[in-house]
Amino acid sequence: MSAEVVARAAVIAALRADGALMDGLNGLFDGDPGRASVPYAYVDACIGADWGGKDMDGREVRISLALRVGDEVARRLGDMIARIDAVVAGLSVQNGWRIVTARLVRSRVARDEGRDGGRAPAGWRAVIDYRLRMVREG
Template sequence: MSAGGELQTAIASALAGVEVTGVFDGPPARAAYPYVALDATTESDWGHKSGVGREVLVAITLWDDQPVRLHGLADQVEAALEGLTAVEGWQLVTMQLVRRRVVRDVAGPWAAAIDYRARMLSSRQ
């Protein structure tokens, strides 16, 4: 599996304790609020002379119809990812928060977009 795929699996496991109805690989067709949509598929090379490395951009979007609860859930997500250390087949070098913002479409639910940058080295040398 790709670095992004392995990271996405590890993040989904780390978010199991967050009080949401589900963690989905992208926006679900139907889901009860609050839920998480996760995407860790944007990768670029972060290797070195003798090893394979990847920089993976992670987009986590929390959806909810209650803004106060949404902020608390975003805090839970950040706390869960602070403890993330193991990614199958990869050494997680850094997991850096890039930005966090809350937005709302006038006719829709609230969304907390939380973006991370992960830098990883392959353990399979």
């Protein structure tokens, strides 16, 4: 299985297993759900690149996570981002790939004016990008 697919599945499974995070969300989706009630999260783009060596099959996977909340202030996003950071940092071996490092690349928090031309409720959104460096086991 490709490192990108493994990384994506591992992140989704680990986040869904975090009860404290899931208690604060109406859902965690594989891709933008289009229609979902806030607060929710989803795994967005997943980009892979070679990170191998002479005797090592490796991949660098960049994965983006998005959060949306309907709050008037962004405070709750900070708590959710902290939970996500802890979960991603704890990833290890998955389906023949070992996650060597998991690092935050960047995060963005911005006012969300809503969807559907402003008919959907406004709130806040965050996008968090991680870099996972992975090597094939065995």
